[in-house]
Amino acid sequence: MVQKKIPMRQCLGCREMFPKRELIRVVRSPEGVLSLDFKGKAPGRGAYLCGKPECLKKARKSRAIERALSVAVPEEVYDALEAQMEEQADGK
Numbered sequence: 304m305v306q307k308k309i310p311m312r313q314c315l316g317c318r319e320m321f322p323k324r325e326l327i328r329v330v331r332s333p334e335g336v337l338s339l340d341f342k343g344k345a346p347g348r349g350a351y352l353c354g355k356p357e358c359l360k361k362a363r364k365s366r367a368i369e370r371a372l373s374v375a376v377p378e379e380v381y382d383a384l385e386a387q388m389e390e391q392a393d394g395k
Contacts, residue, residue: 312351315367316358326351327388331372337380339387348372352388359384 310323328340332347340349350371352358359381362368369376 314353314358315350315371316352316355316361319353321351321353323351326353329368329372329384331374335374337372337374337376339384354388356385356388359388 311320328349330340330345330347
């Protein structure tokens, strides 16, 4: 039986490779709106973070999300990301 290839993506915070499904996708929609995509199906440019809050802090400090999506990320977006990550962690 042929093994199905698992797509890997790099976390912007810790720079480690993870299976795509284990990561949280930050999406810049074609309209330029940023959001979190837990299903991995939203249209637009994606950047990935593992669910660890310290990775979000690192990515925030190094402006990794801004570079990856070539868009300025307002503070309230980072706050919303943090809140959504905590919600997701509580929901698991």
